[in-house]
Every structure is written in structure tokens, then in C-alpha cells.
Amino acid sequence: MNFKLLSLLIILTFASTTFSTKIKSFVGLRELTHQIEGYEICDKCYTFVEDNIHSTVNNIIHGGNKSCSDICSVLNSTSYDVCETMCETLGLELFMVLFSVVDPDPVYICELLKVCEINDNGFANVTSVTVSPTSAPQNTSFNVNVDYSVSSELGTGTIQVQVWAPGDGQVVTLNYLLEETTVGQYTQSFIIETYPNDNCNFTAGLYMVDVLICEGSCQSTHPHSKIYNLERSQFTITGNGGSGSGSSGSYLFW
Structure with missing residues (x-):
């Protein structure tokens, strides 16, 4: 196995052990509503993840994982700003867990971030x-x-x-x-x-x-x-x- 990929998997495995605890207390992403005018936070999160999940994951796997700016560098300017804000708010390791371990699903990711509502009785x-x-x-x-x-x-x-x-x-x-x-x-x-x-x-x-x-x-x-x-x-x-x-x-x- 490629050494860089093995190292990344070790980091993600370690980070995932604290994922549930960290995500329960996560509220910082809601600050995006004050930074991105004209969008509901759930819609903005969903659109960002749906449009950028594959390029972001590919960049992480191929070595673009040293910093938030490194991870987000493959995105256009608008997506970069959202990506960097999400990454810095979550922290680098947790951000990589969210985008690399969870099977790509924009709604589920945004529900984990507590920015999209859950109702199992609809x-x-x-x-x-x-x-x-x-x-x-x-x-x-x-x-x-x-x-x-x-x-x-x-x-x-x-x-x-x-x-x-x-x-x-x-x-x-x-x-x-x-x-x-x-x-x-x-x-x-x-x-x-x-x-x-x-x-x-x-x-x-x-x-x-x-x-x-x-x-x-x-x-x-x-x-x-x-x-x-x-x-x-x-x-x-x-x-x-x-x-x-x-x-x-x-x-x-x-």
C-alpha cells in the first residue's frame, strides 16, 4: 500500500474514534449564515458537498491533506471559501473523516453537521x-x-x-x-x-x-x-x- 495513503488511513482511523463526541457539540458551522448572505445554511451545505465531494476526497487521498487550505486548493474561489470555513471550524482531522470515511451522501453529511434537520416521522x-x-x-x-x-x-x-x-x-x-x-x-x-x-x-x-x-x-x-x-x-x-x-x-x- 502507498505509504502516504497508509498514513492518511491511520490518521482518519484515530480521528474517527472521537467523531461522535465532537460532532454532538459542533455548532460553529452555523456561523456560515452570517458570512454567506442569501442562502439557507442547509441548502448551502448540501450544494457544497454535492458539487465538491469527489474532487475534495480525491485531493485528500492524493496528498492534499496537510492543511485546510491544502485540501480546498482544488476548488473554485466560492467553494474554496466554504470549504476552508468548514475545515477550520471542524478541525483538519475531523473534516477529513467526514469527507473520506462517510459514504458520499450530501444530506447525511449535512445532518451530521447539525445544519440540516432530521425527522424520521415525515x-x-x-x-x-x-x-x-x-x-x-x-x-x-x-x-x-x-x-x-x-x-x-x-x-x-x-x-x-x-x-x-x-x-x-x-x-x-x-x-x-x-x-x-x-x-x-x-x-x-x-x-x-x-x-x-x-x-x-x-x-x-x-x-x-x-x-x-x-x-x-x-x-x-x-x-x-x-x-x-x-x-x-x-x-x-x-x-x-x-x-x-x-x-x-x-x-x-x-
């Missing part, structure tokens, strides 16, 4: 999924409209949209964060742009759209996570579209 259902147009050529923007109901308030959950290409080839998985969603009826809309890209050529055929609503992250193996239900819809790409000028492989929601 309940929600996706009640309707519609796609328009139902059939169109490649390069079309397909609108996915999701209606869902919450019958018991959620803690921190997600709506996950999975688009499957013909032959069960997955095109995209998109996650949308739900924060302390109260009882009621809701609608969330997504746009799937079918411009050919490195991940999918969006060739002609039937595309299945699965929409899941979950407590925590969908498919997570961690505590406080479960799938409430799944609804399915579909759309058809009829053939090649025009040259177009849209953004390649962009998936939007509002």
Missing part, C-alpha cells in the same frame, strides 16, 4: 408526473412537471428525477433538496434538454422518467433515509433535430 407522495411535449425531435426541451403531497412534515429530503434512455441506459439523475417541508400540496418543475453530449447522444426512442420522493438522499444506506414512493412517466425522441444552439446536456429546475 411522509410524502409523488401524486403526478407529466412530461410535455410527449413526443418531439432531438434538441427539444422537455418539461417535467411533478406534483407531490406532504401529509406529515419532512426533515431534509430530496426529489430525484431519473431519466432512462432506450435499453435501460441511464442518462441523468437530478436531485432537488427539500428542507423542512410542511404539510401541503406542491409542484416542482424540471427541464430536460436533449442536446447530444458526452454522456448521451439522445437518439430516437422511448425515454422513461422516474421521479422519487425521499427522506434524506434517495438510495442512501445511511440513517434517516428512505424512499416514500416513485411515479413514472415517459417521452419519445422521434429523430435528429436541427443543429440548435442550446446548452449541451443541461438539466434545469425551478
